[in-house]
Amino acid sequence: MNNVQSGILESTPPVSRYLIFSLTEQGEARRSLRALRDIADGRQTIVGFGQSLVLALGAIVPGLRTAPCYAGVGFDVPSTPFALWCWLRGDDRGELLHRAKRINRALAPAFRLEQVIDAFTYGTGRDLTGYEDGTENPKDERAPEVAFVRGQGDGLDGSSFVAVQQWVHDLDRFDAKSTQEQDNTIGRRRSDNDEIEDAPPSAHVKRATQESFDPAAFMLRRSMPWADGSCAGLVFVAFGTSLDPFEAVLRRMVGAEDGIVDALFTFTRPISGAFFWCPSMQDGRLDLRLLGV
Numbered sequence: 601m602n603n604v605q606s607g608i609l610e611s612t613p614p615v616s617r618y619l620i621f622s623l624t625e626q627g628e629a630r631r632s633l634r635a636l637r638d639i640a641d642g643r644q645t646i647v648g649f650g651q652s653l654v655l656a657l658g659a660i661v662p663g664l665r666t667a668p669c670y671a672g673v674g675f676d677v678p679s680t681p682f683a684l685w686c687w688l689r690g691d692d693r694g695e696l697l698h699r700a701k702r703i704n705r706a707l708a709p710a711f712r713l714e715q716v717i718d719a720f721t722y723g724t725g726r727d728l729t730g731y732e733d734g735t736e737n738p739k740d741e742r743a744p745e746v747a748f749v750r751g752q753g754d755g756l757d758g759s760s761f762v763a764v765q766q767w768v769h770d771l772d773r774f775d776a777k778s779t780q781e782q783d784n785t786i787g788r789r790r791s792d793n794d795e796i797e798d799a800p801p802s803a804h805v806k807r808a809t810q811e812s813f814d815p816a817a818f819m820l821r822r823s824m825p826w827a828d829g830s831c832a833g834l835v836f837v838a839f840g841t842s843l844d845p846f847e848a849v850l851r852r853m854v855g856a857e858d859g860i861v862d863a864l865f866t867f868t869r870p871i872s873g874a875f876f877w878c879p880s881m882q883d884g885r886l887d888l889r890l891l892g893v
């Protein structure tokens with residue numbers, strides 16, 4: 601597939617920087633997006649647009665919407681929509697910093713940088729709890745099938761929808777659990793990554809088994825750990841041909857389906873949640889036809 605933001609298909613890089621922007625001057629948006637188009641290669645820099653930006657451009661992206669918020673028993677899953685999301689992938693934090701500055705300059709003054717999150721790969725692609733993340737991701741030719749829109753026409757084909765949530769872990773609380781409790785929280789053994797057949801129904805992978813949904817809720821996850829001075833967690837990132845699989849899994853995780861809450865909520869909480877549409881590529885540049893850019 602040569603018309604996709606190909607970085608979506610690659611494994612997570614050693615380091616990432618996420619940039620989240622709001623739209624501050626609508627009249628300048630098209631000019632800034634043209635400048636961004638000259639920088640974003642879809643491989644090392646992946647770009648997604650939020651519903652508010654699409655509306656400001658007078659465009660429609662079928663299937664794009666604002667992320668829902670949920671309240672579970674004693675916890676909230678917030679919706680924190682924004683206009684634009686960039687995922688900078690690389691292996692050198694210094695280079696990421698300079699690329700982020702270039703992007704920020706290209707997008708000003710139409711867009712204001714609201715949030716920056718630095719993320720990294722832990723070991724062999726583990727969450728900070730030590731569990732392998734991404735094992736059940738669709739592989740080989742299934743990965744693009746799950747991630748990219750097709751059969752919808754020019755401008756949409758090759759694009760992708762992404763759900764992004766920042767989770768904050770309470771690692772002390774997780775560490776206080778016994779090894780068996782920890783394994784039952786995830787539903788896999790940390791020691792060998794084997795799935796635990798008789799794990800409780802609250803175990804994360806029991807909640808999230810993609811084939812157990814109707815229709816099946818396949819998504820391509822590209823989450824990465826983050827940490828700053830005193831806090832740490834996971835930036836959950838999942839691409840799909842639509843946002844439906846993510847919503848279906850999340851609804852079950854919060855207990856909206858059967859009252860059983862995902863055991864992840866015993867030690868971690870999302871503090872943000874947003875949906876974006878990641879356009880396809882044309883001749884090596886972002887294809888912004890649908891947005892009239």
Ligand code: HEM
Binds near residue numbers: 734767
């Ligand atoms: C802090 C938050 C989260 C952590 C630490 C986490 C961690 C994990 C781990 C360790 C696995 C098992 C290995 C694998 O297949 O990747 C897994 C599986 C999975 N997770 Fe999460 N996850 C989190 C949030 C979410 C969210 C928000 C969703 C979607 C709404 C989700 C969807 C899935 C799916 C679909 C699977 C594969 C299930 C299967 O088909 O077996 N996860 N996750």
